[in-house]
Amino acid sequence: MNPLEQNEGAIRKPTPRSPALVVVILFACGIALDRFFSSRFDFWRWELLVFLELLLLIGWLILQRFQSQLALILLCGVISICGSIWHHWFWELIPPNHIRNFAGEEATPVRLEAIVVSEPTWKENQLPEFASAWPGSDRTIFPIQSEQLHLHDRTISVSGRIRLTVSGPLNGVQTGDRILVIGKMRNLQPNRNPGTYDFAEALRRDSVLTTLFCEHAEGVQVLKKADIHIVSWFHRCLDTVRIRIREVFQQTLPSESAAMANALILGDRTQLDDEVNTAFRRSGLMHLLSISGLHVALIGALAGWLACLLGGTSRSFNQFTLAGMTLAWILAEFRPPVFRAWLLGLMLFWSWTSFRKIRTVQALGLAGWICLIVNPSWLFDVGTQLSFLAIVAILGCWKWMPSLFRNQIETKLLTSESTSDSPSSIQRGFRHAIHFLKQTAIISLAITLFLLPILTAHFHLVSLAGIPATVLALPLLAIALPGLILTATIGFFSPAIASLIATPTHYILMLMSGLAELFSRGPLQWLPAGINFWIVACFCLLAGLLVFLPKQTGIPLKAGISTSWCLLLVIGLSPFPSSIFHQSLECRVLSVGHGNACLMRCPNGRIILFDAGSMENGRFASSAITASLSDLGCNRIDAIVISHTDTDHLNAIPFLMDEIPIHTIFLNPVGLNPRHPGLAAIVEKAGEHHINLRYLQPEDEIRLDKKVRISTRQCGSSPLSHLTSDNEHSIVMEVEYADRHLLFPADVSGDGQERLFEETSPGYDFLVAPHHGSIKDNTLDFSKWAGAENIVFSTGDENGQGYLTELYSPQQVLWTTAGAVRCRIDAQGHCTVEQWHRNQYWGIPLEN
Structure with missing residues (x-):
């Protein structure tokens, strides 16, 4: 070997490895494996996982001396099954005394003793008047740890966390207090529509499986104040500091700026206006508003910059930076996104201060592994x-x-x-x-x-739009954060002096909000397939x-x-692959509580929506429609038919107008009420978004696809005066494709049904039952006339199921309370009906 080769060999460095990254990937694969199999197969149990783990571990111990490569494969299996076991224990195994075992799907009255886990959070009702048929109320929300359940004949010791919601304000309750709650308890229900935000899963990641609702503050009684020890003292101090910071922001900033300050410093977005949330989300700036690793890094950098101003060394810079990150983590109540950023920063700063080099990829793997050990369900958390x-x-x-x-x-x-x-x-x-x-x-x-x-x-x-918006807004955030920290710190002693700093900070926050509003409107946002x-x-x-x-x-x-x-x-x-290659008609009746939302995609990809509303919450119905639209591979609605002017048939449409492109909205000329809040909001927003408004007339057809006939089976021709209810004049829509017929009768009743009986029914393959399954309007005469094969009841009320099942027997009867229902018809006329399963997949098709 010549000297040059020797020198090259001397300076050649070994290839750096990142075993932590490999381990976390294998561990995560095991977690995903358990989530998939445990939700679909009964044989996937705790005992099977332990047996597989022992089998792989024994094989690895035997083969590591003889077959190192095969032993390495078995070791990878050991790590993956460890992830499966850990997730299964955390997610699936529930002790016998868990509070979930004493609750059901329906709300039942209970008397429960519990410990307050964290400070109560005040949540203002921000739904517009038209969004719900019932008046909303402000709420107080906080988690509690259940202790004892008082039954009529005995008291049972229970465990498990509960999300307690109290209508109105609740004072005098602090972290660690023992309380007695009288309210209605129920288990969290799984998502009933594909693609929508899964509230039950999100709470379950925090080990919350049950909710408890209290109608009045009098239903919560403090039995014993928290015992004074180091943990309770720390939580009390933290709650006091957070409450004081909120008070300072309220005293020194206008309400909108104070809400943004709470979100940026405390991670509390409950006071933010829905319009502000929507603007930041649509502009791609929500990551600036939601406290996360970015905020932790900025606050840590500010602390390090302070160390530099004080003339500190590189070690003091690292210490100040880590202290700033820790402060951000504590103020944010140890929220998972902040914890992940703090953990990664801790590893990197530890390597720098200890002069032990650690690869960033290795640190990322270690941080990810620790996070999955703390909570394996974080793997499925969008924030993670x-x-x-x-x-x-x-x-x-x-x-x-x-x-x-x-x-x-x-x-x-x-x-x-x-x-x-x-x-x-x-x-x-x-x-x-x-x-x-x-x-x-x-x-x-x-x-x-x-x-x-x-x-x-x-x-x-x-x-x-988030790319240019972030470029412009990030410097503003870097200026606003130190302003808010100084305002909160000085405000502890003198709110008047803190106002001098709060005033310019307010204008910076308003500039950020203005940027979000500006970039939320434009061509750079769209609904993807x-x-x-x-x-x-x-x-x-x-x-x-x-x-x-x-x-x-x-x-x-x-x-x-x-x-x-x-x-x-x-x-x-792109929406084109889905719309081109799915040459079938698909109709979805979404689960929106007591209301109607029937979304239909034609074979050419065009979309029509029959009604869009919910008695409980129009915003929720809008999100369910948007999610299903994306799942169908479409990014706009070509036509919306409003059968009549009732809240539970139209209050989701104003929210849809702000989210997705809509071409035409068809109105019922009968019973139009300009004073109806929902209809007034539709007309106003239609003008803002340049959406066509048209009246449907008898025998009109909506031409979206030349292979699909969408016609008005029944419709009024002009407004009628002195209407107390326009249900009987509801627009009845009929769809025909490949010799299959679908009927959407909305709330047609009384004389409206009599007019239907005057014409011959073709016999319907798919029917959305009139008036959400009302016993009054689902009569034997209607059942015989419709001759439907599949009947769907779009209701949140399950009363009368026995009567309706017997009435329509032996046809297939489905309720949206169990999940959304979809009907698919291919070009040959083959009809398939499926229902969304509680384990988040479409159920086994029922073929006709």
């Missing part, structure tokens, strides 16, 4: 997914575009300082600002592209290559992978 993917995107930028992170500007400045053309301080500041904005823009683009599949799946919104599983798999493969390929990868290969990655995004998010 977004947090770690954002870090992966930043690592990818750092590896593939290292020049972006090189301090080239400072190098040029130092070089120029030795010459006569030394730039001024203003020029240096301007160049630093330009470099910062360039970094922010490129990193924002990378993060947005990386997160698009997750954002699409969970929020059904693509907002490229649901992404195919195989496209997601290919996307993940390419994303892994982007991050884990070495820096020395050639430019052509980088360009090829990046181009393929972007093409997959375009194909996956």
Whole structure:
């Protein structure tokens, strides 16, 4: 070997490894495996997992001396099954005395003793008047730890957390207090529509399986104040500090700015106006409003900058930065997103202060593994997914575009300082600002592209406006955070002095809100189609290559992978694949409580919506429609038919107008009431969004697809005066495709049904029962006339099920209380009816 080769061998460094990253991936695969199998197969039990773990562990111990490669495969299996066991124990196993076992699907009165887990949160009712048939109320919400359940004949010791909701304000209750609650308890119900926010799963990740509702504050009685010990004292102090910070913000800032301040510093978004939330979400700036790793990093950087001003060393800089991150974590009540960022920062700063080099990828793997050990269900939490993917995107930028992170500007400045053309301080500041904005823009683009599949799946919104919006808003956030921290700190002693700092901070917050409002309106937001599983798999493969390929990868290969990655995004998010290749008609009757929302996609991909409302909450009905629209692979509604002017048939439409493009809304000319709040909101927003409003007339047809006949089976022709109810004049819509017939009679009743009986029925394959399954309007005469094969009752009331089942027997009868129902008809006329399962998949089809 020549001297040159010897020197090269001497300086050759071993390839760095990241075992923690491999372990966390295997552990996460085991968790996902358990979630999939336990929800679908009864044989997947705790005993089976333990047996598999022992079998793999014994095999690994035997083979590690003889077959190292096979032993390594078995070791990977051991780690994966460990993840499955840990998740199964956390998610599926419920002790016999758990409070969930004493509650049911229906609300039942109980008397319960419990311990207050955290301070009560005040939630204002922000639903517009038209959004619900019942008046809303402000609420107080907080978690409690159940202790004793008082039955009529005995008292039972119970365990488990409960989410307690009290109507109105609740005073005098603090963390650690023992309380007696008299209210109505029920178990959390699984999601009844595909794609909507799963409230039950979100609470279950916090070990909350049951809710308790109390109609009056008098139903909560403090039995014993919290015992004074180190833990309770800490929680009391933390609650006191958080309450005082809220008071300072309320005293020194206007209400809208105070709500944003609470969100940015305390992680409390309950006081935010719904319009502000919508603007930040649609503009792609919600990550700035929701306290997360970004805020922790900024607050830590501010603390480190303070250490530099005080003349500290690099060690003190690290210590101050970590202290600032810890403060942010504590003030945010140890919320999971903040904990994840704090944990990753702790590992990195520990490596720097101990002079022990740790790879960022290795630190990310360790942080992810610890998070999954703390709570394995965080793997399915959108916040966790977004947090770690954002870090992966930043690592990818750092590896593939290292020049972006090189301090080239400072190098040029130092070089120029030795010459006569030394730039001024203003020029240096301007160049630093330009470099910062360039970094922010490129990193924002990378993060947005990386997160698009997750954002699409969970929020059904693509907002490229978030890239320029983040570039402009991030400097404002960096200025607002220290202003809010100083306001809160000085406000403890003198709110008057704190107001001097709060005033300019208020204008900065309002500027952020204005940017969100500006970027929330425009062509850069759209409703995406649901992404195919195989496209997601290919996307993940390419994303892994982007991050884990070495820096020395050639430019052509980088360009090829990046181009393929972007093409997959375009194909996956485009509505065209779904609308072109699904040559079938699909109708979905969504579960929206007592109300109607029937969404139908024609074979050519065009969409019509028959009614859209809910007696309980029009905003919830709107979210269910939007989610199903994305799941169907469509991003607009071509026509909406409002059968009549009732709240439970139209109060979701104003919310839909703000979310997705709508072409035409068809109204019933009978019984139009301009004073109806919901109808007034529809007319107003139709003008704002340039949506066509038309009256339907008898025998009109809505031409969306030449193969589908959508006609008015019955409809009034002109307004009628002195109507107490327009139910009998409801528009009755009929759909015909491939010799199959569907009927949507809305709330038609009385004389309206008599007029239907005068015409011959073709015999319907799919029928949405009139008036949500009302016993009065579902008569034997109507049943015989309709001759329906499948009948769906769109109601939240299950009373009368026995009568209705017997009335329509032997036809297939389904209730949306069990989940959304869909009917699919292919070009050959084959009809399939399915129902959304409580384990979040469509049930076994019922073929006709």
